Amino acid sequence: MPLKASNPDSPPNERTLRARALRLLGRREYARREMAERLARWGATNEQAARVLDGLQADGLLSEQRYAESWIRTRLDRGDGPRRLRYALAQAGLDESLIEQALPENEDWAARLEATRRRHFGAPAPVDxxxxxxxxxYLERRGYSPELIRRRLPRPTMDSDPGDDVLE
Known part of the structure; x- marks a missing residue:
């Protein structure tokens, strides 16, 4: 819930905005766009928000690189795939090169896909x-590519062929 300015007719000063931003940054990392939206909700003008954000970045307190790495680490633990990670970070306003830099280089996406499948559906392979x-x-919604899913998701056994229930 946003804090109310002491005088609702005038925008808050930059010192107050910086203090509020620092309180937020004490809890978790933020993307610049997210922080700008928060400052705007507190009544900051675009110019005020830009100056506060520039100051936070210059002091090393606001870092989109740290935000991306933290965000990816959290979402990997949930089982999200690379497509979902890229899309969500782009929606947060991060540059494509920053996203690529933050994604793990030697990640075994096939193993993550299997772990996500087992966690949600259990160990047995699909029966039909x-x-x-x-x-x-489900795996595609989690952000895994259809190609990877086709290669790695265990196929039903041959005795459960979709044509089995056709009468001859």
């Missing part, structure tokens, strides 16, 4: 094609 499709849709 509808179940395979359900698991594939």
């Amino acid at each position: 094609w509808p179940e395979w499709a359900r698991q594939a849709r």
